Amino acid sequence: MNPSNPIVVSGYGVVSAIGVGKEQTLASLREHRSGIAPVLYLATVHRDMLVGEVKLSFDELMERVGVPSDAEAPQSRTALIGRLALREALQQAGLTTSDDYARTALISGTTVGGMDRTEIEASVTPDGQIVHYNYDCGTSTLDIARGFGQFAFVDTISTACSSAANAIGMAVELVRQGHFERVVAGGSEGLSRLHLNGFNTLMILDQQPCRPFDAQRNGINLGEGAAYLVIESEASALRRGVKPLAVLRGFGNACDAYHQTASSPDGEGAVLAMRRALDDAHLQPSDITYINCHGTGTPNNDLSELNALHRVFGDKLPPFSSTKGFTGHTTSASGSIEAAFCLLALHHHFLPINLNFQTPIPLSPSGGIEGGFDIPVVADVKFNLPPLRGNEGVLINSFAFGGNDSSLILSSYPEPQTPPQAASSQPSQTPQTPHSELRSRAPKEATPQTPQTPTRTVYLLAQTLLSPNVDPNFRDYLAPLESRRFDKLLKRTLCCSLETLRQYPDLVPEAIITATVWGSAVSAISFFHDMMRQGEAFLKPTLFMQSTHNTMSSLIAIQTHNHGYNNTHSQLSDSLPHALLDAWLQMQSGRVRSALVGIHDSIPAFDNRSYLLVTADALPPDCHPLAEFTTFSELSNLSNPQPPQTPRSELRSRAPKEATPQTPQTL
Amino acid sequence: MNELIETLKQQVIEALNLEDLTPADIDADAPLFGEGLGLDSIDALELIMILEKEYGIKLQSPAQGKEIFKSIRTMAEFIQANRTR
Numbered sequence: 001m002n003p004s005n006p007i008v009v010s011g012y013g014v015v016s017a018i019g020v021g022k023e024q025t026l027a028s029l030r031e032h033r034s035g036i037a038p039v040l041y042l043a044t045v046h047r048d049m050l051v052g053e054v055k056l057s058f059d060e061l062m063e064r065v066g067v068p069s070d071a072e073a074p075q076s077r078t079a080l081i082g083r084l085a086l087r088e089a090l091q092q093a094g095l096t097t098s099d100d101y102a103r104t105a106l107i108s109g110t111t112v113g114g115m116d117r118t119e120i121e122a123s124v125t126p127d128g129q130i131v132h133y134n135y136d137c138g139t140s141t142l143d144i145a146r147g148f149g150q151f152a153f154v155d156t157i158s159t160a161c162s163s164a165a166n167a168i169g170m171a172v173e174l175v176r177q178g179h180f181e182r183v184v185a186g187g188s189e190g191l192s193r194l195h196l197n198g199f200n201t202l203m204i205l206d207q208q209p210c211r212p213f214d215a216q217r218n219g220i221n222l223g224e225g226a227a228y229l230v231i232e233s234e235a236s237a238l239r240r241g242v243k244p245l246a247v248l249r250g251f252g253n254a255c256d257a258y259h260q261t262a263s264s265p266d267g268e269g270a271v272l273a274m275r276r277a278l279d280d281a282h283l284q285p286s287d288i289t290y291i292n293c294h295g296t297g298t299p300n301n302d303l304s305e306l307n308a309l310h311r312v313f314g315d316k317l318p319p320f321s322s323t324k325g326f327t328g329h330t331t332s333a334s335g336s337i338e339a340a341f342c343l344l345a346l347h348h349h350f351l352p353i354n355l356n357f358q359t360p361i362p363l364s365p366s367g368g369i370e371g372g373f374d375i376p377v378v379a380d381v382k383f384n385l386p387p388l389r390g391n392e393g394v395l396i397n398s399f400a401f402g403g404n405d406s407s408l409i410l411s412s413y414p415e416p417q418t419p420p421q422a423a424s425s426q427p428s429q430t431p432q433t434p435h436s437e438l439r440s441r442a443p444k445e446a447t448p449q450t451p452q453t454p455t456r457t458v459y460l461l462a463q464t465l466l467s468p469n470v471d472p473n474f475r476d477y478l479a480p481l482e483s484r485r486f487d488k489l490l491k492r493t494l495c496c497s498l499e500t501l502r503q504y505p506d507l508v509p510e511a512i513i514t515a516t517v518w519g520s521a522v523s524a525i526s527f528f529h530d531m532m533r534q535g536e537a538f539l540k541p542t543l544f545m546q547s548t549h550n551t552m553s554s555l556i557a558i559q560t561h562n563h564g565y566n567n568t569h570s571q572l573s574d575s576l577p578h579a580l581l582d583a584w585l586q587m588q589s590g591r592v593r594s595a596l597v598g599i600h601d602s603i604p605a606f607d608n609r610s611y612l613l614v615t616a617d618a619l620p621p622d623c624h625p626l627a628e629f630t631t632f633s634e635l636s637n638l639s640n641p642q643p644p645q646t647p648r649s650e651l652r653s654r655a656p657k658e659a660t661p662q663t664p665q666t667l
Numbered sequence: 668m669n670e671l672i673e674t675l676k677q678q679v680i681e682a683l684n685l686e687d688l689t690p691a692d693i694d695a696d697a698p699l700f701g702e703g704l705g706l707d708s709i710d711a712l713e714l715i716m717i718l719e720k721e722y723g724i725k726l727q728s729p730a731q732g733k734e735i736f737k738s739i740r741t742m743a744e745f746i747q748a749n750r751t752r
Contacts, residue, residue: 201712201716202712203712203715203728203729259707259708260709261708261709262708480686480687481685481705484683484684484685484686485683485684485709537719538716538719538720539716540682540713540716541709541712541713541716542684542709542712542713545709
């Protein structure tokens with residue numbers, strides 16, 4: 001955090017099972033009204049399943065969004081609820097004109113994208129062929145954006161249940177480093193049969209209302225929703241005469257690198273994510289006054305997370321809760337939805353309670369936790385949230401498949417009339433500062449959008465290109481037993497990445513960033529086709545757990561025991577440039593000195609590419625960099641069909657590149 | 668029983684994609700998890716799917732699999748006692 005120009009939230013919008021918009025959401029949270037109920041809208045055979053649906057049908061959503069039902073209309077629940085939340089966020093931040101949007105970047109997290117629409121439209125021909133359009137993640141985000149006009153930049157993060165948190169993390173860095181004046185970031189995910197059945201094959205759906213952190217917890221209720229936060233520098237908000245609502249103080253991400261669907265018993269990834277967020281925010285654990293936990297309600301997550309909390313906070317855990325008893329697990333959108341809940345909590349001085357909590361998880365050394373400390377689950381109204389002092393914050397955890405773990409820290413924005421030290425004695429009744437006063441505090445002239453940190457040179461150390469027509473000998477890289485579940489794309493991804501890493505075996509990349517247009521489409525489509533042909537029964541858990549876009553990034557991390565920053569971008573033909581931008585931002589921030597960046601797709605047949613990038617302070621001795629980049633625009637050339645020329649002896653590519661990547665439209 | 672064991676071996680190889688193994692490579696009494704074949708919790712879910720799809724046995728929780736999936740033989744014994752098809 002740069003204390004002289006903090007990153008602030010200037011608007012936010014939220015849609016979930018407990019309400020459309022902040023007002024309804026706040027009322028539900030304060031009145032302890034859960035939105036979890038038997039299936040109402042999703043066309044599934046699992047009618048008795050408890051889910052957290054947004055309480056509007058597709059047609060009602062169309063009406064709320066205010067679009068005619070024609071070809072230009074958003075195609076999916078993901079897009080519709082995304083538009084509702086985005087509109088609320090932009091309006092609160094005073095961004096209402098096409099000029100405003102043109103100077104705002106949009107980063108959205110999603111994993112199933114427009115799957116709910118794909119399911120409605122798909123059909124089986126008499127000869128058994130399945131016909132469907134696939135609404136990929138990037139298209140789904142463009143579908144949300146289209147309702148507003150042209151944004152300055154559009155990106156989609158797809159790291160399963162931490163997608164929205166990682167979108168916000170990327171937004172913070174883009175603003176800090178002056179790439180955009182402001183970024184609106186969050187996530188949207190509509191409930192689909194694909195992921196309801198997918199989680200069902202993993203046998204982690206609770207048939208009762210979910211009970212996070214309870215000794216008797218027995219799994220997840222799935223939910224849906226969307227939330228977005230407008231993120232900008234304080235100077236930018238004040239210049240526009242907009243009152244900052246809170247300070248986005250820190251972000252941290254790490255890979256648990258343990259298992260594709262389970263958290264490690266000691267919560268290593270979660271510990272690292274929380275510690276990185278605290279470091280980023282320049283805060284101590286004792287400065288955290290509330291934690292909105294990931295708390296899905298599965299036996300595995302909640303015990304692992306509790307272990308991680310204990311490792312970070314010791315015996316003095318701040319009050320914490322999971323709000324998934326209200327909304328269900330809103331998967332890719334959960335990070336921004338729960339950040340929105342925390343913003344409401346900060347403004348209204350209450351703590352969202354952990355619904356359905358009765359009995360604490362018993363502590364025992366065999367569970368990895370020594371007993372003898374309180375587990376302060378917020379289970380009733382006796383907990384309130386006192387106004388935060390300047391050096392205090394609330395923490396939000398979002399964890400995902402593949403061990404992609406992220407934490408965000410929000411702090412109060414000090415009221416202008418009082419110095420930050422005295423803010424705690426000023427309750428919320430402080431009248432809103434008139435915009436004119438705020439204007440007078442703002443810098444007279446717009447500060448130019450230039451990077452605040454000196455540019456670090458980035459070097460390309462190694463690269464591997466794998467032609468779509470050539471398969472390496474997988475056994476050279478992977479043991480048959482460990483790769484038995486990997487589809488061909490995963491095997492090619494791992495071989496391509498491991499080959500790049502083998503060239504500098506002592507160098508452990510501090511970030512693994514993947515670009516993918518379609519992700520593990522073969523697994524996802526196989527699962528979908530099984531569901532179409534045989535109905536919602538006997539589906540294969542292996543296909544589902546491989547279907548998330550971040551399977552590749554996390555498998556590389558698991559295979560190489562890498563706990564570094566881990567992220568996945570899926571934005572059509574911009575996927576690789578955006579992954580490279582992410583690596584550039586991470587390296588310019590100084591937190592990361594090396595990154596493995598790759599693009600991996602199977603449909604249609606793209607090549608697999610992998611790049612090892614380092615900054616000067618991580619250059620191995622006697623190495624011969626293949627290229628060097630002093631600006632991002634130079635680095636982004638790596639995403640061109642022809643990468644920079646390098647001495648042949650240095651380029652250990654397996655085969656020459658043949659096909660030019662192009663954006664696929666249909667499968 | 669022996670016939671069921673052989674069928675089961677083939678089903679396990681297919682469901683778990685153990686393409687390097689033949690039924691003859693699998694000892695019906697060897698542990699499936701840990702030391703033996705080295706299977707894990709996701710494989711257990713696939714085994715549960717075999718029970719459901721092929722033999723009409725529905726387990727309520729993965730924890731029940733612990734005893735059933737000790738070896739191919741214990742799995743076959745459980746199937747014989749509980750199968751509905």
